[in-house]
Amino acid sequence: MEKHLNLTLQVWRQKNAQDPGGFKNYEAKGISTEMSFLEMLDVVNEGIIKKGEAPITFDHDCREGICGACGMVINGRPHGLRERTTACQLHMRSFNDGDVITLEPWRASAFPVLRDLLVDRSSFDRIIAAGGFISAPTGSAQDANCLPIPKDNADRAMDAAACIGCGACVAACPNASAMLFVGAKVSHLGLLPQGQPERTSRALDMVAQMDAEGFGTCTNHGECEASCPKGISLDNIAMLNRDYLKASLTYRPEVESGGF
């Protein structure tokens, strides 16, 4: 049943990367429980714009939980307290009349705040560019079943590939570590035959880029898994550790041409 809520938002406002920023309170009146969280913010922003002030900036795109663009820390939890839900898929029926809702950006030095709740996540793109790909010929499609893949591996690769790269794992981690993200990418390719040729260099290069971006390290708290809207498992971190360890022990140094 539709109800209407009166809420108080405590929102992080920050003009740009240099501005120190701070919290500002807003009243959100007559919010329908059938709105999504981002629609609620749209309504609040309309009111702010009518007053001639700058609206609250936040990232979003698909609004159906698949693109990974949205994301903010809602009441101390990335994407809010509801499990396996992106901020865009969170609905106002999860809140009660009179609630005070605190909104903050992802907090990580590798995700600098650009404005308000919008952060720059291009560090993730650079990690992918360092090794999160395969070099496969893109000619005509292969015959079905010419690359046998055990069902179990296909399932695990698919589960890892569900990562939408939203960054909630980094935001939730007390150390701002990106190990769940990198683990998901490394496992999803490493479990499939197409991922084997670059398996060694992938682990080494993606971890090197992850460290260079200034992400924290994994203390195995498990907060990443608990906040992941796609339920990516900590198993992927163990697999990344294993791949990295193996790659560090066995990689072959590059040789001048003519070497063997």
Added chain:
Amino acid sequence: MKREASFLNSSIGMKVIMAITGIMLVGFVVGHMAGNLQIYLPAHDGVRPLDDYAVFLRTMLHGGGIWIARGGLIVATALHVWAAVRLTKMNRDARPVAYHAPVYKASTLASRTMRVSGAILAIFVVFHILHFTVGKFTPFEEGKVYQNVVTGFQVPWVSGFYILAMLCLASHLRHGIWSLMQTLGFNHPRYNDLRLKLATAITALVVLVNISFPLAVLFGYVKLS
């Protein structure tokens, strides 16, 4: 990128150092606990088995054994603390602005206080060596290990500090043993549930037996002659 140099400087490489030195230290605390259980054995021919055991430790391999063990422990502890300091700095730098009121769902108090429990353990290790090896704080007679332990633990604040340190050890070990398995990539659906059980079992064994020593002395179950 120079890959030769990168492993020991990488976040995962540092965690692997943490884990391997952690295994060495766990091995030590298990052995230390088991050896000390001899405090409960009765004296025969006027010799306390614990004192005999101490003589064995000091004389095995013509007196070299104890220095091999000490050397290994000093190196392991130094590397463990060095890696902990570096990892802690990386983690602090990675989150320069804290959240207003973070909500934790999966982590434990133990996992979030590894640095605190570790620091108390470091202080404890120094205290413990000064106490029973060097002979500070309570009456001490060289070679009379059983007697030194009993007179030491008869002082309530000393026993209290040992028990407090053991509670920190419990917290550090239970998360640490689980964590090191994940760090070293021991992860398999058939054995995953066993990991935390193993961590809990080793921790409970070491900590409960260790705490029993000061309690046994305080309650008069273990006493002089």
